Amino acid sequence: MLTVHAYDVIVIGSGPAGLAAAVSAKKNGVNSVLVIDRDVEPGGILLQCVHSGFGLETFGEDLPGPSYAQRYILEAESQKINLLMDTMVLDITSDFVVTVSNETIGVQRLQAKAIVLAMGCRERSRAQIRIPGTRPAGVYTAGTAQRWVNVEGLMPGKNFVILGSGDIGMIMARRLSLEGARVNRVVEIMPYLNGLSRNYVQCLQDYDIPLFLNHTINKILGKKRVEAVEVVRVDQNRKVQPETAEIIPCDTLLLSVGLIPENELTRKIGVSMDPITGGAIVDNCFETSIPGIFVAGNVVHVYDLVDYVSQDGTTAGKYAASFIQCNWNSNRRKIPVIVEEPLRYVVPQKICPDTLRESAIRLLMRVSYPMEYPVQVSLFTDQKEILNKTYPYVRPGEMVSIQIPKSAYDLIMASQEVRLKVLRKE
Amino acid sequence: MTNSQNLICVTCPRGCSLTISYDDQDQITITGNQCKRGAAYAKAELSDPRRMIASTVRIRGGIHKMLPISTNAPFPKGKIMNLMAFLKSVEISAPVKMGDILIENVLNTGIAMVASRNMEKID
Amino acid sequence: MDSYDVVIIGAGVVGCLTARFLSRYQLRILVIEKESDVGAGTSSANSALIHAGYDPLPGTLKAALNVRGNEMWDQLADELDFDFERCGDYVAAIGEDEFQQLQILKRQGEQNGVPGLKILSVDEIRKRIPNINPEVSGALFAPTAGICDTFAVTIAAAENAQMNGVMFRFDTCFESFLVEKHRIVGIRTDRGDIRCQWVINAAGLYADEVMHQAGSHPEFMIHPRRGEYCVFDPACFQIDTVLFPVPSEKGKGVLFFKTTHGNTIVGPTSEFVDCKEDKAVSVTGLRYLEEQMQRLIPGADLRWTIASFSGLRASGNAICTNSDVDYSGDFLIESDKTVKGLIHCAGIESPGLSASPAIAERICLLLEQSGFEMIEKPYWNPRRKRRPCFRHLTNEERNELIAQDPRYGRIVCRCEMVTEGEIAAEIHAPIPARTYDAIKRRTWCGTGRCQGGFDMIRVVEILTRELNLSSEKISKNGPGSEFIFSETKNQRSGQC
Structure with a gap:
């Protein structure tokens, strides 16, 4: 029989999403967090992105990719996060058994209480x-x-x-x-x-x-x-x-x-997928259709800023912690977020109005074609437009974001859905 | 009569479209920038264009053969290829810590080359 | 100068099986190959089917060797330990008009001696292949047809030959014959002369040119006929059988077939090309596949494919030696009529793979009939074992393997779950894999969804280490196809 080791949270992937999720889970009180990666060292693709341009949002500094990764690696180390490098995940089941393989431990089964998938994406x-x-x-x-x-x-x-x-x-x-x-x-x-x-x-x-x-x-x-x-x-x-x-x-x-979210494992577990993003359908806690299976980063959809990847990874890690600490209601109410053309997709596809009590919710979208003129992105509840944001232009290559503030709690709670539109600003 | 010139700001991912207008007295007005850095970029771009430069240098005793490095300040555009030629002759020894200054005052520019990551010494 | 009893030109499936069959005799045998690996020409890209034998015209050599060859595959697969599955195949008639042709095919097959042919009703074929075109009017089922892994067959045959003393020389190209008194005494290659008594011409697409060097059959020409294929992502589309349309004058048509690796492939196209190396994939070819495949399985979509490739058939114009049959596209397998010591096997297109063991058997017979002394070795070993394949093992078996060699725990190709241990084993195998493509063919590494996106760098690194070469020497498929030009920060790189 294969040995079974147990962890509270297992994170698959040690890129910016995985490291942020792991650190966040730990900071939110989880005892044992394990990060698994197929590469020999943590950091993910950032390690090969030697150019600068990372971290302006998070650190207010223009960092090279390896430096951005290094900050999270140092934090993961100081948080005593377990790293299992040079290791491939062969299988994950919906009851949180992760089968891995590497040179030193061979094929082993690891038991988690919650899982964060952060495998990133691959190139077309x-x-x-x-x-x-x-x-x-x-x-x-x-x-x-x-x-x-x-x-x-x-x-x-x-x-x-x-x-x-x-x-x-x-x-x-x-x-x-x-x-x-x-x-x-x-x-x-x-x-x-x-x-x-x-x-x-x-x-x-x-x-x-x-x-x-x-x-x-x-x-x-x-x-x-x-x-x-x-x-x-x-x-x-x-x-x-x-x-x-x-x-x-x-x-x-x-x-x-182009990039394709690397979701072979996600599909194998049986998580519901969004055919447009190529990633799992998530709520704003980054929980998938299977309770306790969370996703973070480019495995959800292809981001264009690593800062957002880390932020959303942090969110996923935080809620993975909540999940295992049993202060989690898996039947919590979720309402759909709907986009209209020319918006191609939105992440998250669902929101939990409850969570607005604690923090704002950021919605990330992409348009189908460029609009080289000022546009207004508006957010509607069942009843009316509750907020909007003006962009000088929108392009498919640059993500559009809008934030639902905590103050919208009552309006969102009362609504059956949230709808997003983009209109030319007159 | 005013003249104008368009630039795209490279300071941050927002990439503002800047317009630089000159009036009769050659006074410059910059529009289109969404922050102060945009104006500074436009002015510099006209007189002394600079870029952050990231590259690699050979490293001995590390997990990889190359160490990623970067300039610690924007580097004069005209000297970039000289910098690249110079880096061919550089070899560093592990261990290195992120932020370590590897080369000071490179090509007499007053700019330093710093390590972009830690790299431990391995056997 | 090197001296051999027999030199075989070409390490395709025919050359390698011939070497393996001849290796039971006390002969010094050498196989020369212009590419860097076995099975790199016609044998590298085909439908990998073992045809039942209902398709070739009765009375032709193709018919006889197809049916004989088909019988030989179970034993061959058992001895050489490669994947072979007698899954049977179907020819589906779409619309009432085509139904008549099934009867003709069945009769032809029975004349050729194909056992078990059966015409299935509409209901039966729909039950067996539910997504088939609803206009299907019936199907011919041939239970003896099968699928194999052509690479594995060729490699296994070469390895078994090598184990029994056959020598292989790669990156070596035949140039001319050395003849004395109308008798072959050797060959000239781009790497020097080789003495020998017999030469077997198994040069595939180039068999005509080799033949012409001996002055024989100036009228015989090989005209390469390209076939393009697309491989489906198994997550998107799979069919668990082999499904042909009714054949036309253009050939057997575009079929769907499963492979021993679990992918489904559609193809081939059929297009004469001028160049014997023109393995390009074309826009027109893909469009043709898209159009043709709809006839069998409406709704099948090329967007579900993960790779496309093409192969070249060595189509010859040999007139059937049986004067009762009017056919000029037969295999040409004979002792040379002008010089002694030379046997040709040329025009080996479909059903060449199916017939290949029978072709090898026939070549042995031709040698014997010529009076060449062939004494069996007392110690010939017909068996060869395949090396472990991580993805087919249970976790317990995997751990036993990792305990022996930890590199079997390190997965290099995620999509196909190929380990470093398997790759290293292939690099040090009896017929060593020395290129990326050689490793790909043997382990299936890099054939999945990401098409080498993750593994390529690692495989190049492993090859560099295991072969103790510099990175610049590692190639995709031999000299000229190196991946890397130089190191960065090299004083010579760049002009600055």
């Missing part, structure tokens, strides 16, 4: 966007290249083309340029930039890297190693216009074409 690969052509070496996701360059100190190419104008793609364009590689261009299928505009300035403009909007890669050429890519223009329906094809010689194609 070539297969998901189905780029035709050969299958040579030299087609990598931006994150793979990032780890090679920043952690392993290895250069996976000399002459790059990058597909996708998300932040990781642009940041890698700069990073590779700094390391002496040539980045021929960044190609984006949409008519707009997919990442932050400041990254366009400091990652592409600064290094004279051209950005081709409304373009995509139509073909990969090369037998053993990438030799070139075929770049084509697309029309407004994203249909390829073959007559515009241009062969761009390069030895490496980096893909920065």
